[in-house]
Amino acid sequence: MENLIALLVGAPLLGAAVLLCGGRRLDRTGHWIGTLLAAVSFAIGLALFADMLGKGAEERALYQRLFTWIPVEGFQADIAFQLDQLSMTFVLLISGVGTLIHVYSIGYMEHDERRRRFFGYLNLFVAAMLLLVLADNYLLLYFGWEGVGLASYLLIGFWQHKPSAATAAKKAFLVNRVGDIGLSIAIMIMFTTFGTFAFGPVLEASGQASQGTLTAIGLMLLLAACGKSAQVPLQSWLGDAMEGPTPVSALIHAATMVTAGVYLIVRSADIFNAAPDAQLVVTIVGAVTLLFGAIVGCAKDDIKKALAGSTMSQIGYMILAAGLGPIGYVFAIMHLVTHGFFKAGLFLGAGSVMHGMNDEVDMRKYGGLRTYMPVTFVTFGLGYLAIIGFPGLSGFFSKDKIIEAAFAKGGAEGWILGAVTLLGAAITAYYMTRVMLMTFFGEKRWQPDADGNPPHPHESPRSMVIPMVLLAVGSVAGGAVFEFAGFVEWLEPVTGYEHGHPPIGAAAVTACTVAVMVIGVGLAYLQYGRRPVPAVAPRGSLLTRAARRDLLQDDFNHAVFVTGGTHLTRSLVYVDHSLVDGVVNGTAASVGGLSGRLRKLQNGYARSYAVSMFGGTAVLIAATLLMRAV
Amino acid sequence: MFGTSTAFPLLTVTAAVPAVGAILTAAVPAARRTAAKWLALLVSLATLVLAGIVFARFEPGGERYQLTESYAWIKDFGVRYELGVDGIGVALIALTALLVPFVILAGWHDADPLETSSKRWRPTQGFFALILMVEAMVILSFEATDVFLFYILFEAMLIPMYFLIGGFGDRAHAGSDENAAAQRSYAAVKFLLYNLVGGLIMLAAVIGLYVVAGNFSLTEIAGARANGSLEIATSTERWLFLGFFFAFAVKAPLWPLHTWLPNAMGEATAPVAVLITAVVDKVGTFAMLRFCLGLFPEASKWATPAIVVLALISIVYGALVAVGQRDIKRLVAYASISHFGFIILGIFAMTSQGQSGATLYMVNHGISTAALMLVAGFLISRRGSRLIADYGGVQKVAPVLAGTFLIGGLATLSLPGIAPFVSEFLVLVGTYARYPVAGVIATTGIVLAALYTLVLYQRTMTGPVKEEVRKLPDLRPRELAVVVPLIAVLIFLGVFPKPLTDVVNPAVRHTMSDVQQKDPQPEVEAAK
Amino acid sequence: MSAHLAAYATSTGEAVQFWVLGTVAVIGALCTILMRRAVHSALCLAGTMIILAVFYLANGAYFLGVVQIVVYTGAIMMLFLFVVMLVGVTAADSLKETIKGQRWWAVACGLGFGILLSAGIGNASLTEFAGLGAANGARGGNVEGLAALIFTKYVFAFEITGALLITASVGAMVLTHRERTERARTQRELAEQRVREGKHVPPLPAPGVYARHNAVDVPGLLPDGTPAELTVMGTLRKRGQIRDVSAEAMADLKALEQRSEERLGRDRDARDQDAFGRDRDEEEANR
């Protein structure tokens, strides 16, 4: 059975290779090949899942070792896979949602002449993401980590003719690279500390390492997670990443890739458990991002950017949960999966709306669409209810658990974190309601696009609708299924679990959650449901304006890194040319001048040469005499 | 240990084939230009086959230097014609033999005489003959185990390189023809002077070595030093080490001795630039491993901190300056400087990971730079300009070119799955194990690498299509034949570098024992 | 002075002789290098050489003494004089130094050299003093002694010098001999040419006839007092050996110094030089 694991990765990888090298002759069939291979991977995943369910909790983990990747004195990196419950969860999420989004893209990218390449990139992404979650050592994980980064770069910049897209892609890759520094340094520390970086040995031995070392590793892993999961301070790329096609935003920047950070932390649970300081930082980062994303989400008029803010904030929840330790890991993953469903669904809905509105993204130019695209409305609505944590839907269970866990952390931290999570829940409800109202309710605020032809919204083709429906189902049922099918028991052998007891009791927490949710919805309704939405954004309060600009984070980056870096490189180029090179050229010039002056002595007169000869003789005699005298 | 020579002088033949081929190529009459090209290509392929045989005949488990040959050359000074390869040499010979055919293929039309030139003029023959001559000398220098012989080759290869740079410049030049010629000769002379100065100092050190050691045989001297029969005073050893190291640091440009490289690579044609950075410069880093560490272990350890600092400066500085470049080829040159910093860092980290990584890095950097530079050369030859600003949206009109260019770039920023990642990560790990701070600083290099590569790609390939590039054709079959195999090798070595590491590891073990260094042990013994 | 005396000791007579003649020799040498005209230099040098011959004799080298007189003063110096006549007084005879600082350097080096040389001689331990009596007496005379050495010990050197002399004379001939390219024109042809060209149809005027002199190198003066170059024979004219109207010589001088100036790039001095040359020119003309 374990020999199938390689196929999980292999199938989409094959697809990518075929599609990218295949050339134009595959333009006609390319998207089918891509979708098929993604589906194959999903099927294998299901098969393995079934097999895994058949076994006892302990021997569920499967291992497959292909070959030695980097065999060097004292440094053994293998191409080897590890499929345990945690990986399994991700495999199903990735390949499942991935397949759905492949299907969706068939319709969405219909009119793009580079569709074949798009599917190639999608397959590449799926392969890399599966490699990431299946790796049995950190170096191979790094391989997948960078692979998804590449795929995301290619897909964000898929419409390369748009400078904005190219820039966004570059930005995403660079910010991720900054995170990658963390991962590679973490691996280096592991290697020097444990002499290996395979999950098993490292996590086992992690207890024996010194506190400082573990904290260092933990913080470095966190840095990596921040880069990949768009957490503060490395979150700036996610908003721009929405330049990519909407399926990409749904798959990569909502459902799967951005959650890799959470996977990394949960996977390294033992290290974090042994390093409380690192854990604390993790929770802080999560909490900050949670609020940050939520606030940004409230201010954006671009529907995708609003959703991106929301993604950021939801991942903040997960990171926070992961930072809570054994009481939170399971719920981080759980929320990750449910979020994968409903956020993907929301993005696909947004894509469907844009599809109908000539790719208009400004919500202020939507309005009253519920009658024109009912299916989109329903699926989007379900996703909306799920994310705000409407009781019974998936988001409710996962988020509620996280809030409980936050309170259960205990002490002042517990109270603070719990408050933050509650506040976040309220804001989530607020901005999601805002999106909902601005898009589907109220009067039409449509405007003709650049070419002047007015939008005539319509329901999207079936290939796009089906995935939305399926995801909606997932976002409705997912939570309940996990809750009652025992997701905790399922993951517990891998991540460990201990039940957290919130000081005010679970029921109370749930009540608070629902309450704040209602408050958030109500506020949003008062602001956007009762009054007409202005077609042009009002100036808004200082906070609003800051939030529209991602809370000035980009401006900061630009001022510090971009401008500073530009000046630095300019000055260095100058230094290189005039200083380092100048010294050399200066030497050459001075030598030339000296020889030119010496040349003057050669005036061509035999007599003056004779003089020097004569003088030379005199000197010789003097020398000999001196030698004699001495 | 060197009395016996193998029955068949394989190493000599491997070096002799391109040399003879060069002479033959040069002798081809002016009219038969194409014949000369094909001859050169065939010769280089034959060399590749021979190199493959060497690679196959070399037993990783066997003696340190294999396939040895040894003949007396200048008896009075104990100079011997002494050849032998260890794993590092084998790997680099393979690299050289692998790259040269692609260089020749890529430079197929670079040396065609202009319409204006006279019928009797035969630049093409000269161009390919010089390339083959360089190949011969480089291969032989990788084989030489006699210091004097190595020195001769180290200097001699400057001559063909000088003519390749000064004689066959990049026709896509911003300025007028006179301006181009002037800059070209400036670059060539700069290249020559820099390396001659280095070589001169090395010559002094070589003589000094002879004075103290009494012969030139690397193996004998190293052996004598190992078993203590040859004592060299500490100060003497340090001076000799510095003499050697200076020459090698110029050749493998180490900050601040690097400024000749951008000029040379900028002015030379892309294939020649590849020859410079991917093949010739490797002699420098190779010699650091074999001669500096092999002959002067103590001095090497003494100088390590300074060299590590210089290497770090090279890494960061080169990358930053690369970001600021306006000229594609100069950008690649500065990127190479940054990469050479990594190589030298790995060598002097004195850990087996670092040194294996450095050796792999030499090979991988050669191939990846070749891929990137040659594609860039194809692009430049189409548009006739080296300035990044003159391009834009190429990806739209020439997707294959853009794709290969991107892969080359990704290799340069050492993306996992492509060969350079393996070596770079090994170097980083090896460095971190001994000098954590240096390891961390060097890690920033991966971000900077991403920066200059992606900026280059974005400005040239993406965005709205510029009017001038609207008509650019995509890669032609000949050019595909150059790029595709290189990329294939890159990806293969990125996923399965074992064939290379198997050869390299024993050599690294020997070097580590030369410098009497042990890898730092992990503080926690994890269950393997 | 007597040979015996010289043979073994230095008498007061020799001392006197040395001091007197030595002074003269030095003066001669100085004159040689300071005289403006080559002829005078040659004569002074001849004098110095004769004195040296006397010194040889005083040192008991009778053969060399004679040879010195015969060969040097008799042959070589005469050869010099002939060449001087052949080449004549050229502008080169000006003592004006054209190379910047040459003269000072020369003097400085000369002084230093001389002083050092003397110092060398001084601290050389030249105490023993054999005298030539035995050596000359061995074969019954200085000449026999030399002969014995030349024809035994130095015979090869001697032969080779002979060869050298032959070669030298042949070489001298080769160098100086000039092949006549075209037939010399007869007097008739010359006359016809004169008539054809229509100038100087009558024979050329004789030199100095109407002037104060009648020497061949003094040009006759035209009615307005300007010298008529024509009256001087061509050879002299070509050599610039027209005595008091040495316009050509001055011209040569100027030309030469002009060339030198250009080489040294010192035009200003050159101009002074011209002035100098010109006014000296006038003096002579007036005299």
Added chain:
Amino acid sequence: MNPVNYLYLSALLFTIGAAGVLIRRNAIVVFMCVELMLNACNLAFVTFSRMHGNLDGQIVAFFTMVVAAAEVVVGLAIIVSVFRARHSASVDDASLMKL
């Protein structure tokens, strides 16, 4: 009187000759100065031969004379032909070694 004085005299003459070579421009005079130097050497030789009481010094002087004669012959011939070619016997004139 100490015959060493002869040596001083020869040194003096030699120096004067050398100075003349350096100062004079007329090739003929330069040549004369060379002869003067040769003679000075001869004087030294003769004096030495007297001091050491053997005739070899005189032999050398003799050969010097012969060689000098040959040299003069050739040298003067050269001067004459140079003069014919350039109408000048100046040393500066004849030697343009500079580019």
